[in-house]
Amino acid sequence: AQKVTQAQTEISVVEKEDVTLDCVYETRDTTYYLFWYKQPPSGELVFLIRRNSFDEQNEISGRYSWNFQKSTSSFNFTITASQVVDSAVYFCALSELWSGYSTLTFGKGTMLLVSP
Amino acid sequence: DGGITQSPKYLFRKEGQNVTLSCEQNLNHDAMYWYRQDPGQGLRLIYYSQIVNDFQKGDIAEGYSVSREKKESFPLTVTSAQKNPTAFYLCASSIKGFQGTGELFFGEGSRLTVL
Numbered sequence: 018a019q020k021v022t023q024a025q026t027e028i029s030v031v032e033k034e035d036v037t038l039d040c041v042y043e044t045r046d047t048t049y050y051l052f053w054y055k056q057p058p059s060g061e062l063v064f065l066i067r068r069n070s071f072d073e074q075n076e077i078s079g080r081y082s083w084n085f086q087k088s089t090s091s092f093n094f095t096i097t098a099s100q101v102v103d104s105a106v107y108f109c110a111l112s113e114l115w116s117g118y119s120t121l122t123f124g125k126g127t128m129l130l131v132s133p
Numbered sequence: 134d135g136g137i138t139q140s141p142k143y144l145f146r147k148e149g150q151n152v153t154l155s156c157e158q159n160l161n162h163d164a165m166y167w168y169r170q171d172p173g174q175g176l177r178l179i180y181y182s183q184i185v186n187d188f189q190k191g192d193i194a195e196g197y198s199v200s201r202e203k204k205e206s207f208p209l210t211v212t213s214a215q216k217n218p219t220a221f222y223l224c225a226s227s228i229k230g231f232q233g234t235g236e237l238f239f240g241e242g243s244r245l246t247v248l
Contacts, residue, residue, distance in 0.1 A: 026173065060223075064236065064237075067236055112236075120178060
């Protein structure tokens with residue numbers, strides 16, 4: 018079974034639309050970290066956010082917001098008023114205590130295409 | 134500026150040849166990683182190293198080899214035993230284990246094409 022599931026393979030929106038990228042995870046630990054990374058066409062993964070399992074507060078950073086719900090094992094990412102520059106592949110990832118936080122397990126990614 | 138440098142950015146190889154991808158970091162991180170990315174497959178872990186002269190296999194280590202002789206360097210060799218080596222390879226580093234959170238810092242990647 019996948020530990021990190023991003024069910025949306027590809028999403029297409031028109032500029033200024035809001036879009037939510039889903040991430041569902043599975044872990045036996047009570048202490049873990051969740052991440053979102055952005056991969057633009059250039060290829061390098063860019064860190065967006067890290068969330069500790071004990072901190073369920075939602076986070077907002079400009080047009081980006083994250084909704085962490087332990088009850089449903091989800092860590093969803095919303096882009097408000099999307100822009101063409103948001104076009105990229107977005108990865109959700111999990112780091113677990115049992116592994117000593119030694120590796121990240123990634124979802125398969127969601128490709129977001131924002132058209133003008 | 135601190136960061137991770139991968140080279141070459143693009144590489145072409147004939148079947149049956151070994152090829153080595155370079156990864157250097159100046160972030161003073163103990164841990165380094167190699168991931169492979171294929172379309173629709175996400176990132177899959179090849180090898181990782183938590184300390185100099187030690188490394189562990191990831192999920193898809195067959196056909197690959199690594200070395201960690203220096204803290205700053207973690208080269209990956211794609212051997213002729215790797216049946217489907219055409220892919221995008223990403224190197225990353227992090228603060229080791231419980232001292233960190235698992236957050237990875239990535240290089241720009243190397244795209245390998247087998248002709």
